[in-house]
Amino acid sequence: MESEKTDQAVLIGSWYASYTNRVEVALKIKGIPYEYIEEDTTNKSELLLRHNPVHKQVPVLVHNGRLVAESLVILKYIDEQWSRGPRLLPEDPYHRAKVRFWANFYNEKIKAGGYSIIKSRGKDRDKAIDDYMELLKVFVEGIQRDFPSKSLFHEGESLGHLGIVVGANAGNYEAFNEAFGLEVGPHNSPAFFSWVDALKDHPVMKETLPPPHKLVAKLKKSLPVS
Numbered sequence: 001m002e003s004e005k006t007d008q009a010v011l012i013g014s015w016y017a018s019y020t021n022r023v024e025v026a027l028k029i030k031g032i033p034y035e036y037i038e039e040d041t042t043n044k045s046e047l048l049l050r051h052n053p054v055h056k057q058v059p060v061l062v063h064n065g066r067l068v069a070e071s072l073v074i075l076k077y078i079d080e081q082w083s084r085g086p087r088l089l090p091e092d093p094y095h096r097a098k099v100r101f102w103a104n105f106y107n108e109k110i111k112a113g114g115y116s117i118i119k120s121r122g123k124d125r126d127k128a129i130d131d132y133m134e135l136l137k138v139f140v141e142g143i144q145r146d147f148p149s150k151s152l153f154h155e156g157e158s159l160g161h162l163g164i165v166v167g168a169n170a171g172n173y174e175a176f177n178e179a180f181g182l183e184v185g186p187h188n189s190p191a192f193f194s195w196v197d198a199l200k201d202h203p204v205m206k207e208t209l210p211p212p213h214k215l216v217a218k219l220k221k222s223l224p225v226s
């Protein structure tokens with residue numbers, strides 16, 4: 001590990017991408033200073049193509065000249081590299097596995113389910129919404145089963161890995177509703193959306209999530225962003 005003086009972290013990201021917001025929240029929670037380079041994913045820069053030649057996507061973390069891509073990989077890297085700040089993942093390997101399991105479920109299934117809703121119309125949209133609610137039910141039940149007594153989104157006092165992954169995306173649900181004429185919210189899954197409302201009120205999340213009006217305009221103009 002490098003000393004703080006020589007440590008340099010640069011994040012290449014896009015303000016509207018929840019994948020980027022995840023990494024920003026993690027860096028802020030850990031108290032790691034970083035430089036931010038904004039990337040327009042509709043007109044990719046040579047810098048991005050050079051720094052993420054495999055996926056050509058944001059976010060990319062450049063740490064002392066070394067490249068780390070893929071948001072969940074980056075979150076884990078941040079937690080392991082800067083062990084001095086609050087932990088994002090539990091110490092205990094079993095609890096760590098459980099947190100990562102549900103973060104992956106959110107990342108792979110629930111995010112994709114949300115994307116199916118915004119891409120579809122009419123009856124297909126109704127079906128996509130039903131499927132999404134079913135996924136939320138599985139998520140809520142799984143969380144309640146696996147973390148019966150603990151605040152699942154937190155490690156100690158601060159926001160943890162799962163809270164970051166869920167909050168950075170679901171924290172924008174009102175903007176998604178407005179942009180796509182949806183009414184998805186607490187009436188569908190009170191438990192899930194009460195978690196989300198608490199997450200989006202966390203000061204670091206609040207400071208990092210895109211301003212809703214700006215996100216609505218972006219979503220209307222250039223679907224899809226993720």
Ligand SMILES: N[C@@H](CCC(=O)N[C@@H](CS)C(=O)NCC(=O)O)C(=O)O
Nearest residue numbers: 017019041057058059070071072226
């Ligand atoms: N699996 C990647 C997904 C990243 C991702 O989808 N980034 C979007 C943000 S809008 C992007 O760069 N899209 C541009 C593209 O896919 O061409 C991660 O977790 O970092």
